Amino acid sequence: MVMFLFLVVALAVVVGAVTLAVVGGGEGEGPLPEAAPERLRDALPEDRPVARTDVDALRFPLAVRGYRMEDVDDALNRLAAELAERDARIADLETALAGPRAAGPAAPEDHHGHVSVQKPVPGEPQ
Template identity: 90%
Template sequence: MFLFLVVALAVVVGAVTLAVVGGGEGTGPLPEATPERLRDPLPPDRPIDRADIDALRFPLAARGYRMEDVDDALGRLAAELTERDARIADLESALAVSVERQRPEEHR
């Protein structure tokens, strides 16, 4: 009886192993799952606003977030912030020149 149970257990373990690993002709291991991609990318046709950042959700991957999606979003944000900083600097410079031009006229 004990020998029968050991043989039955070995057959079950072997069958499960073949099913998981993929044994036999025409069968193979399970196909790789397609990784989830970023569903709500940042809008390409307009500047990013606070609502876009609040709505941005990165899909989870096997080990956290997909680095490619995070890198793309951070690169886009960095480029837009650089552009805005340059525009702010230009506007502040133009304002300073305008204020400086008005001061001598006020003292006359």
């Protein structure tokens, strides 16, 4: 019975000492310092367009409840802006390419530079 009481008291002393050390009652300047939140190290490049390898290499640091929303939002906003810019550029190029195609193919020229005109053949659709 005496041994049991000794173990209970010893356990209470150890738990109390650990609690005081963590809360700030021990030596030092108070409670444990706040850990700085981990930041996104390899963000998307600012000096060039984003490439597939940049997106493949993108890793978000973990926070207490998942990923840091600010880092994810910044990356998604950047990707959305670049995709919108590329879509607009593709639309402009398709419009520019459709202009010459809409005019139709030019009539073929012979070796003297004369434009040859084909006469319709009866019975064939034009």
